[in-house]
Amino acid sequence: xxxxxxxxxxxxxxxxxxxxxxxxxxxxxxxxxxxxxxxxxxxxxxxxxxxxxxxxxxxxxxxxxxxxxxxxxxxxxxxxxxxxxxxxxxxxxxxxxxxxxxxxxxxxxxxxxxxxxxxxxxxxxxxxxxxxxxxxxxxxxxxxxxxxxx
Amino acid sequence: xxxxxxxxxxxxxxxxxxxxxxxxxxxxxxxxxxxxxxxxxxxxxxxxxxxxxxxxxxxxxxxxxxxxxxxxxxxxxxxxxxxxxxxxxxxxxxxxxxxxxxxxxxxxxxxxxxxxxxxxxxxxxxxxxxx
Numbered sequence: 031x032x033x034x035x036x037x038x039x040x041x042x043x044x045x046x047x048x049x050x051x052x053x054x055x056x057x058x059x060x061x062x063x064x065x066x067x068x069x070x071x072x073x074x075x076x077x078x079x080x081x082x083x084x085x086x087x088x089x090x091x092x093x094x095x096x097x098x099x100x101x102x103x104x105x106x107x108x109x110x111x112x113x114x115x116x117x118x119x120x121x122x123x124x125x126x127x128x129x130x131x132x133x134x135x136x137x138x139x140x141x142x143x144x145x146x147x148x149x150x151x152x153x154x155x156x157x158x159x160x161x162x163x164x165x166x167x168x169x170x171x172x173x174x175x176x177x178x179x180x
Numbered sequence: 181x182x183x184x185x186x187x188x189x190x191x192x193x194x195x196x197x198x199x200x201x202x203x204x205x206x207x208x209x210x211x212x213x214x215x216x217x218x219x220x221x222x223x224x225x226x227x228x229x230x231x232x233x234x235x236x237x238x239x240x241x242x243x244x245x246x247x248x249x250x251x252x253x254x255x256x257x258x259x260x261x262x263x264x265x266x267x268x269x270x271x272x273x274x275x276x277x278x279x280x281x282x283x284x285x286x287x288x289x290x291x292x293x294x295x296x297x298x299x300x301x302x303x304x305x306x307x308x309x310x311x
Contacts, residue, residue, distance in 0.1 A: 077262045081255035088250060090225035090262060092289035118221055120212060127182065127211040131223055140259075158225035158289015159250070 074111055074138040085146070085164040091115070091136060092158035101162060103151050107142035109162070183218045183295070184211055187240050187272040207245070207267040218277060218295040224267055225289040226250070232291060236279045241271045241293070 079086040091099065093115040100112045113136045120126065142164070150165035210221040224232065226247035233244040245267040273279060277295045284293045 075261035076259055077250070077257070078259035079252045079255035080258050081252070085258075086252070086255065088262060090289070092223040092225040095288060118210060118212075121214055124212050124214040127184070127213050127218070129210050130208040131210045131221060155288075157227060157248075157286070158223075159248075161250075 072134055072136050074113070074136040076138060076140065078140070078142075083166045083168075085142060085144075085166065087140070087160075087162040087164065089136075089138070089160045090158060091155065091160050093118075093131070093134075094136075094155065094158065096155050099155060099160070101151075101153050103146060103148050103162075103164060105145055105148055105167065107144055107146050109138075109140045109142060109164070111136070111138045111140075111160070111162075113137075113160075183213060183274040183277060184220065184241070185272045187270045202246075202264050202266045204268045205265045206269055207243075209269070217297055220271075220291075220293040220295070222267075222269070222291040222293065223289065224286070224291050227267070227286075227289070227291075229286050232284070232286070234282075234284055234293065236273065236282055239273055239275070239279065241273055241282070241295075243267070243269045243271075243291075243293075245291070 074089045074091070077088045079088075087109065089111070091113050094113045095116070098114040098116065100110075102110045115131075115134045115136075117132065145167040147165045147167045151162065153160065153162045155161075208223045212219050212221075220241075222243065222245075224245045224247075227245045228248055231246040231248065233242075235242045247265065247267075249264060251264070273295065276298055278298045281296045282293065284291055286292070
């Protein structure tokens, strides 16, 4: 999976999206949840929820066909989402009266603050809303070592 | 003449009107015209068909849409950038459109509203036969 050098990243959208106070509170809450977003496309806004060993990531992608959606998750918790909403083709003989919706690219990279199991990631796209369900990697806690008599 | 013009809810697309409960957002639309009808394409992500309220009243198309509430009270929120909103847009329809035959369909979070032209407005192709 492609890795991104943190030294070369622009200011995180998270940092500009929130006010200073909110950002400070947020940083304390998420501890290491960063959004490098190195790609030039539109930044995809996300909600992230944690419930036990499960993490749910949600975002809105109106007009995106699942074939034009790419989701990658690495064991280190780096999530990358790239999507493209194709421009609506005109029916034969039709003309545009107004265009407010254009072909759009959405990109987002998100560093989750824990390791994940890439084999246990599921995604659904329904009514233009993406839901990615990620399972954390089981913690390797301290292991009791049996000691046998010599 | 423009078949569809703004009547309310003007402003920049995605502009939010402050409301404590759920901010109102003006959804982006495309408008295209064919020989027989005018179509509106509206971005309505996370909106179920049951969450769309579409009415034509006194020549005005009124659209209100409520996205599904995906709050998860049992889970801890780590990031919250997608806010709960309601979409609202009002458009004045030209008299050349048949207001009684408006219909809509939804796919991929996009609502397509069909506004058929009145029968007498639709251009007819006249067949020319060999004498």
